[in-house]
Amino acid sequence: MGTVNGDAAKKTVPPYxxxxxxxxxxxxxxxxxxxxxxxxxxxxxxxxxWSYLIxxxxxxxxxxxxxxxxxxLKLLAASTGNERKEHYRKLFESTxxxxxxxxxxxxxxxxxxxxxxxxxxxxxxxxxxxxxxFFLSLAKDAGIELSPYLKRVSRQARTARKxxxxxxxxxxxxxxxxxxxxxxxxQEQSPQEVLYSILDPEIMSDEEQKAVWTLMMYLKKQEMNT
Numbered sequence: 001m002g003t004v005n006g007d008a009a010k011k012t013v014p015p016y017x018x019x020x021x022x023x024x025x026x027x028x029x030x031x032x033x034x035x036x037x038x039x040x041x042x043x044x045x046x047x048x049x050w051s052y053l054i055x056x057x058x059x060x061x062x063x064x065x066x067x068x069x070x071x072x073l074k075l076l077a078a079s080t081g082n083e084r085k086e087h088y089r090k091l092f093e094s095t096x097x098x099x100x101x102x103x104x105x106x107x108x109x110x111x112x113x114x115x116x117x118x119x120x121x122x123x124x125x126x127x128x129x130x131x132x133x134f135f136l137s138l139a140k141d142a143g144i145e146l147s148p149y150l151k152r153v154s155r156q157a158r159t160a161r162k163x164x165x166x167x168x169x170x171x172x173x174x175x176x177x178x179x180x181x182x183x184x185x186x187q188e189q190s191p192q193e194v195l196y197s198i199l200d201p202e203i204m205s206d207e208e209q210k211a212v213w214t215l216m217m218y219l220k221k222q223e224m225n226t
Contacts, residue, residue: 056134106144108147109147
């Protein structure tokens, strides 16, 4: 476990991309891992989300200095279940080794200590909250034992997200006469791009997101076989 090395000068801030966006990205690579990670493989992703994602991949050393996929990214993309959980654990240890070097004990630390460590690592403003959210999500899926004080923060964050989602859904259901015109969807988009554009981790359940990704992967396979 080490700090960020000089192999990629662009690695400055710990990951702060949405956890669901990161997992969805890994799942999209199951069909085939490209020779280079660039925005053309996720054409419908917003510029902001793309910058968060590629920054996270660089910081976690899942790509090299030229954004070429490294072995851990390939292992994560190809794995599921307990196998992916084990890869997550290794990823967590390599990504957050700097916390241990700064005296942060994962099983005992407080939210303030974690926040200070993330700030010292380069995170500022709202980015600190996003970094903490990614940290907690990766730890959870990796089976890492966290401080009970951090678990409390994680539970509070999940509750807040559920309330926001419920409010958003309720507002959407109250809209009337809001039929979507075909002209709102760029005609040059492929079916996969249209599906990606409607994927919204903030308001869709895990089952809904999985359904969209399953259809996208099916369409990719069909395209490769033609």
